[in-house]
Amino acid sequence: MSRLLKLGIPKGSLEQATVDLFRKAGWDIRIASRNYFPAIDDDEISCSLIRSQEMSKYVERGTIDVGIAGRDWVVENDSDVEIISDLVYSKVSRRPARWVLVVTNDSPVRKLEDLGGKTISTELVGFTRRYFADRGIDVNVEFSWGATEAKVVEGLCDAIVEVTETGSTIRANNLRIVETLMESTPVILANRQSWQDPWKRCKIEQLHTLLEAALRAEKMVGLKMNVPHDRVEDIIRILPSLNRPTVANLYRSEWVSVETVLHEKEVRCIIPELVRLGAQGVIEYPLTKII
Ligand SMILES: Nc1ncnc2c1ncn2[C@@H]1O[C@H](COP(=O)(O)OP(=O)(O)OP(=O)(O)O)[C@@H](O)[C@H]1O
Ligand SMILES: O=P(O)(O)OC[C@H]1O[C@H](OP(=O)(O)OP(=O)(O)O)[C@H](O)[C@@H]1O
Ligand SMILES: [Mg+2]
Structure with a gap:
């Protein structure tokens, strides 16, 4: 009986780096323009492009067996999934991405506590609320659809919680990091039932071993x-x-x-x-x- 593992590739920032890593690990993934189901040269795998933000939800409910997405979004969604491995790569580098609390250069804010009663804009609302609540700091956290750096520059909020890799966006907008709240790398996440299925587990372990081996061999x-x-x-x-x-x-x-x-x-x-x-x-x- 031929079996199939449903694999989610992150669409967006991590897409190209992920496809490049699969190539090094031994799998050729081809993404055609406007098509969300990339071809892969392995009859035992079917591929879907899925937003990083949503990956863990689809893995949790078993729509896909295994996916790659930033750990940040697995935390944000509080998803019940099996984390198989951390893969240390980002959009352009081999360093983790960081979610940082950022203000304008001339802001009086120097530490987390200075934000009591103030407004923070972010895409990572749940995580940010929990982070400040755990420290007993009362803040108003607003959801941002993106281009978040602009909001703090324009004075639409007092601070932002945003992801950074090279720091160039923060520098380009004259912003200052107050604190790093979380580091995040892509993870391999699997559906709990799929992980218990001997054939799927074996296939997931094959992916895990070869993706890690390819990353380790770099440099x-x-x-x-x-x-x-x-x-x-x-x-x-x-x-x-x-x-x-x-x-x-x-x-x-x-x-x-x-x-x-x-x-x-x-x-x-x-x-x-x-x-x-x-x-x-x-x-x-x-x-x-x-x-
Ligand atoms: N330089 C980077 N910029 C943005 N995200 C990055 C970067 N490096 C790694 N990531 C990771 O990529 C994942 C997706 O990021 P994000 O939520 O910003 O969506 P996106 O794929 O960039 O799409 P969008 O265009 O909506 O921002 C996150 O897990 C994030 O940690
Ligand atoms: O520290 P850096 O290397 O400059 O990377 C950080 C930037 O990259 C991401 O934007 P993205 O490219 O995902 O575009 P977006 O604004 O559509 O999210 C993120 O939202 C930051 O704006
Ligand atoms: Mg982005």
């Missing part, structure tokens, strides 16, 4: 070299690795082959050192997955 490279037997200890001492470098014998030789995995930025410092210590035939190669 990492493999390094391989030949080393005289009596220099191995000196070389191993300076060589970074995920666990321990591999040392293998070379056929009928006094030399050994040493292999390791390290961050690409470490390579430019380490290669001259390796050569100084007697390594030869040093090669660097890209990695696509690390499990």
Whole structure:
């Protein structure tokens, strides 16, 4: 019997970064203009484009089995879903997005308490209300449909709670961060019943393993070299690795082959050192997955 896993891809800010990550993990997802059901090169998966804000609701009720969406919206919706994994990427970087309390540069507000009795505009209304209520600060939280930064500039509110990644929107509007309220990364979230189904769970775990492996491999490279037997200890001492470098014998030789995995930025410092210590035939190669 052929089985199908219903997968939700986040439409909007995380869409392109998610499709790119799937490509690295081994799945080709093709999104045709104005079509909400992307093609995927896996007969066991059917794909839908779903807004990040709504993903957890559809996963909770089982309309889709598994999805990717920002943890922020899962928290906001207070959805009863299985969180399988945090994937640390954003729209343009590999850093978490941050929900920050923001005011204009010339605002007298310096700390959360200064907002008592004031109005805050945000898309994340439930979370913001809970955040201030938990701290005993009475604020008026208004829902914003977007372009939220403009509202604080125009004086339509006293502060905003908005998501930021690079900080460029905040800078461009002459705004100031008072405090970070929450960090958020995309998560893999699954329907609880789907997670209990052995076939679906196995398929979800396949996605989980390969998406994480592709993220982990970014910026990492493999390094391989030949080393005289009596220099191995000196070389191993300076060589970074995920666990321990591999040392293998070379056929009928006094030399050994040493292999390791390290961050690409470490390579430019380490290669001259390796050569100084007697390594030869040093090669660097890209990695696509690390499990
Ligand atoms: N640079 C970024 N800008 C906006 N959202 C980001 C960014 N990086 C990551 N995200 C995440 O993308 C998800 C969706 O963000 P958001 O709610 O702003 O909707 P959107 O996809 O940007 O659509 P819209 O055009 O309505 O803003 C959130 O989980 C958010 O944390
Ligand atoms: O810190 P930065 O890197 O500048 O990113 C933050 C901005 O990105 C998002 O807007 P988005 O692109 O989702 O457009 P939107 O205004 O339609 O939400 C968010 O709402 C901020 O305005
Ligand atoms: Mg947005």
